[in-house]
Amino acid sequence: MGRVRQTLERRQLGLALQRLRTSADKSRQEAADVLGKVRSRIAELEEGKSTVSSDDLAALLDLYGVTGEERETVLALAAEARKRQPRRPYTDVLPRAYQRFADLEASAGEINSYEPSIIPGLLQSPGYIRAVVNDWDGILPKSSEAEFEDRVTFRMERQARTLGTDGPQNIRIVVTDEALRSMPGSPELKKEQLDHVLSLMRRQNGPSVQVLPRQATITPALGGGFTVFGFMGESAPVAFSSVLYGPSVYLDGEADTEALSRLFERIRELAMSPADSTVWVERLLEEV
Structure with missing residues (x-):
């Protein structure tokens, strides 16, 4: 050793x-x-x-x-x-890749996350998590009820671990208004999810959440989501590129993480401020 x-x-x-x-x-x-x-x-x-x-x-x-x-x-x-x-992208093709993502996420000192068409994982309500996991039924091999519950529990534990007092202290998330407006499911599920997002937005020392309006044009980021993990100078940043299906892809080269960090800052500039985003979600909730 x-x-x-x-x-x-x-x-x-x-x-x-x-x-x-x-x-x-x-x-x-x-x-x-x-x-x-x-x-x-x-x-x-x-x-x-x-x-x-x-x-x-x-x-x-x-x-x-x-x-x-x-x-x-x-x-x-x-x-x-x-x-x-x-200095090459690392593709995690081993089993339990999601667990390793959660380990890296919880160990970070800073998280910058953006998703173009889905509620980011750290903002998902329990009902939304269940809906996302259930939507893969018939695509992935049929899972037992116990396996289904394990997947839901893992995602909720991941949130508690990362958003808890021992998790990263600087979390910034950009969610699109399209993802908030076009949520599948019943009005009750939409209300639950919006309530959940609002509770996180209002939490003292909670994540900074901004809503990206439809009219914002961000051509470089339309293709997919990404997350940049920072480690407060103790280690080099690591970026994670979201994929719909397949192995997890990470980038830790300086040129790659700097480019994605600049892209995230550009997205934040185009998004509503955290205060305006809170008001926007409150109004959207009234419409449900």
């Missing part, structure tokens, strides 16, 4: 190991003792600043009680972390 340059794959591996250790109720000292290392080396590993041998990784996974597909995924992620080539 040696100190190395931090990369996205190493960061994802570290975050996964930190989550698994916490879930197993093990301390960093216990993990270090198993490997015969000092506690600081476990901290470096979980921060993506250290490599880990196959034998040491297996010992950690044994300590955390990780088996089955999740164990194989972590081992595969470690293999990717060891062979990563610098």
Whole structure:
């Protein structure tokens, strides 16, 4: 286990190991003792600043009680972390990609997120989450009721983790008025979602939410959504490109993250201010 340059794959591996250790109720000292290392080396590993041998990784996974597909995924992620080539987009094709996205999201100090046609995940109400998951019925393999509930629960836990007091302190989200107006489902669902967005907009120290009006023209951002994660100078920013279906794509090259950061600022300039956005959503709610 040696100190190395931090990369996205190493960061994802570290975050996964930190989550698994916490879930197993093990301390960093216990993990270090198993490997015969000092506690600081476990901290470096979980921060993506250290490599880990196959034998040491297996010992950690044994300590955390990780088996089955999740164990194989972590081992595969470690293999990717060891062979990563610098400055190229990283495509996460391993199982549980959504969990790794949530790990990265919760570890960020700053989140800038934009989606052109759907309510961004951090703003989705419980009913909206259920509707989104249910809409994939018949497209993805049929899931059991328990699997359906697990997917819903995971998304709600992701929100609580990221929007809680220990989550990122600077969250800025731009949602389009088209996404708010054209929500599928019953009036009750639309009312629930709008109420939910308003509660977040009014929350003290909550996310900054802006509504992008229909007349705004942002040709560069019409093709899809994206999120830029900032780490308050401790690590390089990471961008995530939203896709309808398929593997998750991340960019951590400076040119890419700077371009998307500038694009996000342009979108915010075209959007209504947070105060005006709150008034707009209140009026939209009255129309339901």
